[in-house]
Amino acid sequence: MVDALPPPRKKHPTRRTRVPTLPPMAxxxxxxxxxxxxxxxxxxxxxxxxxxTVAYPPRDICGNCWSSALHWKPVAPDGVLLAETTLHTSTNxxxxxxxxxxxxxxxxxxxxxxxxxxHSDAEEGAGVRIFARTDKSxxxxxxxxxxxxxxxxxxxxxxxxxxCDPKHRRVxxxxxxxxLGQSMARAALDAGAAKVxxxxxxxxxxxxxxxxxxxxxxxxxxxxxLADGASVAELASSxxxxxxxxxxxxxHIRPGSAMSxxxxxxxxxxxxxxxxxxxxxxxxxxPAMRARGADGANSAVAWVNCxxxxxxxxxxxxxxxxxxxxxxxxxxxNARSEFAxxxxxxxxxxxxxxxxxxxxxxPPPKVAPExxxxxxxxxxxxGLEEVYFGEIAQDIHERWREDPAxxxxxxxxxxxxx
Amino acid sequence: MTLLQxxxxxxxxxxxxxxxxxxxxxxxxxxxxxxxxxxxxxPFRIEEVSRYDERGPAWYWRNFSCNEHTGTHFDAPVHWVTxxxxxxxxxxxxxxxxxxxxACVLDFSKEVAADDDFVLTEDHIKAWEKEHGDIPGxxxxxxxxxxxxxxxxxxxxxxDDGAHSPGPDAGAIRYLVETxxxxxxxxxxxxxxAGQGGHFDPPYPAHTLLxxxxxxxxxxxxxxxxxxxxxxxxxxxxxxxxAGSGSPLRVLALVxxx
Numbered sequence: 018m019v020d021a022l023p024p025p026r027k028k029h030p031t032r033r034t035r036v037p038t039l040p041p042m043a044x045x046x047x048x049x050x051x052x053x054x055x056x057x058x059x060x061x062x063x064x065x066x067x068x069x070t071v072a073y074p075p076r077d078i079c080g081n082c083w084s085s086a087l088h089w090k091p092v093a094p095d096g097v098l099l100a101e102t103t104l105h106t107s108t109n110x111x112x113x114x115x116x117x118x119x120x121x122x123x124x125x126x127x128x129x130x131x132x133x134x135x136h137s138d139a140e141e142g143a144g145v146r147i148f149a150r151t152d153k154s155x156x157x158x159x160x161x162x163x164x165x166x167x168x169x170x171x172x173x174x175x176x177x178x179x180x181c182d183p184k185h186r187r188v189x190x191x192x193x194x195x196x197l198g199q200s201m202a203r204a205a206l207d208a209g210a211a212k213v214x215x216x217x218x219x220x221x222x223x224x225x226x227x228x229x230x231x232x233x234x235x236x237x238x239x240x241x242x243l244a245d246g247a248s249v250a251e252l253a254s255s256x257x258x259x260x261x262x263x264x265x266x267x268x269h270i271r272p273g274s275a276m277s278x279x280x281x282x283x284x285x286x287x288x289x290x291x292x293x294x295x296x297x298x299x300x301x302x303x304p305a306m307r308a309r310g311a312d313g314a315n316s317a318v319a320w321v322n323c324x325x326x327x328x329x330x331x332x333x334x335x336x337x338x339x340x341x342x343x344x345x346x347x348x349x350x351n352a353r354s355e356f357a358x359x360x361x362x363x364x365x366x367x368x369x370x371x372x373x374x375x376x377x378x379x380p381p382p383k384v385a386p387e388x389x390x391x392x393x394x395x396x397x398x399x400g401l402e403e404v405y406f407g408e409i410a411q412d413i414h415e416r417w418r419e420d421p422a423x424x425x426x427x428x429x430x431x432x433x434x435x
Numbered sequence: 436m437t438l439l440q441x442x443x444x445x446x447x448x449x450x451x452x453x454x455x456x457x458x459x460x461x462x463x464x465x466x467x468x469x470x471x472x473x474x475x476x477x478p479f480r481i482e483e484v485s486r487y488d489e490r491g492p493a494w495y496w497r498n499f500s501c502n503e504h505t506g507t508h509f510d511a512p513v514h515w516v517t518x519x520x521x522x523x524x525x526x527x528x529x530x531x532x533x534x535x536x537x538a539c540v541l542d543f544s545k546e547v548a549a550d551d552d553f554v555l556t557e558d559h560i561k562a563w564e565k566e567h568g569d570i571p572g573x574x575x576x577x578x579x580x581x582x583x584x585x586x587x588x589x590x591x592x593x594x595d596d597g598a599h600s601p602g603p604d605a606g607a608i609r610y611l612v613e614t615x616x617x618x619x620x621x622x623x624x625x626x627x628x629a630g631q632g633g634h635f636d637p638p639y640p641a642h643t644l645l646x647x648x649x650x651x652x653x654x655x656x657x658x659x660x661x662x663x664x665x666x667x668x669x670x671x672x673x674x675x676x677x678a679g680s681g682s683p684l685r686v687l688a689l690v691x692x693x
Contacts, residue, residue, distance in 0.1 A: 222465070282474055
């Protein structure tokens with residue numbers, strides 16, 4: 018059984034903050050497919066179309082029949098831990114700093130023997146559950162959990178290296194003016210966050226349920242206007258070294274398309290919040306988070322973007338909001354490359370239309386902000402980097418993966434028939 | 436000595452004091468709030484271009500942006516639909532003679548302290564005139580409410596039925612424009628109209644009647660408590676923005692030391 022992780026002590030005043038080090042990063046191109054699936058929480062291995070062999074590790078041609086017709090397909094997570102080794106020494110600095118470290122060989126029920134990191138409660142010879150996730154290098158690895166949940170399972174040292182568990186961490190919610198932001202703040206507290214900073218723009222303008230929110234324990238009001246660079250810089254200078262998880266809930270969503278609007282005023286406001294907002298946050302808070310990727314039990318771990326799924330493909334009736342969301346998605350890719358090697362994951366949480374005033378006329382299904390918030394916490398606990406919440410987001414994502422050009426035409430037709 | 440030489444000397448010796456009636460342009464200063472489906476008034480925003488660094492080693496400068504009605508600002512007649520067809524009614528074309536004018540300061544701060552929704556009426560103005568004499572033509576009328584001493588959420592004073600702040604009714608504005616021929620009306624609140632002015636008859640009487648008659652507005656003033664009821668001269672030249680509906684500006688009052 019894993020001991021419950023105690024709340025981290027305050028930092029020692031004279032010790033240097035531990036610099037992030039990394040497990041091995043180099044991968045073949047084929048292995049990047051495995052990484053991309055792992056980032057979405059999918060366990061997939063290559064299956065040979067010719068002879069049916071399941072390839073492991075990822076390769077360019079089938080090791081059995083030399084066919085290049087290898088296809089990534091889901092694999093059942095059940096397996097047996099055949100053999101386990103506890104490392105007490107390593108030439109790799111990342112592992113050296115974290116010794117002892119368990120690795121083992123797992124025979125997948127419907128697949129090959131794989132090498133995985135092993136949870137402390139998984140026992141040799143016993144059943145395990147395997148999952149794929151990205152590690153501190155941003156690369157896909159396998160991890161073996163005990164067959165049944167155990168007490169304090171999430172607090173396992175090796176597992177916590179893969180996840181972004183809010184437990185004992187400090188979370189900045191960038192905008193709590195909306196139901197989305199307020200739900201996110203409450204969900205973070207429920208997930209065990211040590212503190213939640215409540216980002217509020219234009220504090221002179223009251224908002225619904227303000228008093229109930231401010232009354233919550235372990236919260237702190239953080240004046241923060243993403244449209245104002247000075248405000249973002251000021252907040253960073255005050256709490257920049259204390260943000261372990263940043264969840265950007267600020268969104269400016271308005272109906273309207275290029276020709277249905279008469280000017281660029283609203284489009285500029287959309288860009289101010291949806292694109293320049295996260296850019297200002299990255300410039301002000303990113304460097305400190307990047308430096309704190311290995312800063313103990315409450316290290317900086319996650320940068321969460323709440324994005325409309327129409328960042329993937331333009332939704333004509335909200336055409337300019339979609340365009341700004343597409344810009345935000347592109348920015349998140351830039352951010353992910355800049356956070357690479359720091360141990361901070363960039364998580365894109367995509368949603369369909371939220372159940373708010375801007376989707377009032379839309380029929381269900383709509384995403385309840387409360388539900389979305391708990392799903393974001395689940396994604397953090399799992400350490401996922403890309404998640405699609407709700408039927409619409411999942412459906413759009415599926416169609417986008419199938420063919421973005423077809424989806425674009427579909428969305429045009431849907432708009433014309435509405 | 437000419438009149439202006441005397442004035443110049445008095446300013447230098449501070450026999451004539453210069454009082455700043457302006458709030459600092461600050462991103463945190465409130466702006467008018469409309470329902471979100473309408474176009475909004477942009478708050479003051481600043482982006483640094485360089486500050487003695489690699490972006491410009493020896494100089495510090497910034498870009499700023501805002502609405503024409505952000506912070507302490509001037510309303511030109513063309514701001515309102517009733518003034519849209521008047522000649523020379525935007526900030527770049529109105530007669531600069533109006534930018535330096537004497538003012539009457541009507542102190543109703545006690546009444547406002549007792550009632551956020553205090554409505555200034557013709558009777559209130561007449562009562563003031565009984566004490567201080569008639570308002571001469573061509574003057575500014577500045578409505579002192581001490582509202583500028585409020586900050587944060589108390590300044591707009593938004594509740595679920597709208598903003599609550601003092602302002603004039605239609606009778607007061609008609610009296611000032613038609614009987615007293617004022618050049619404009621200045622206030623300490625976010626607009627020349629009361630917070631609930633949209634529910635008056637006609638809606639927004641100050642905007643509607645002042646601008647329809649080619650008069651000006653000054654909003655978000657401060658330090659009116661340092662002005663005498665009569666005798667101050669207001670310097671309030673808006674930026675010369677092409678076809679501008681208004682402009683943030685520095686409003687100064689010249690007051691004789693008595």
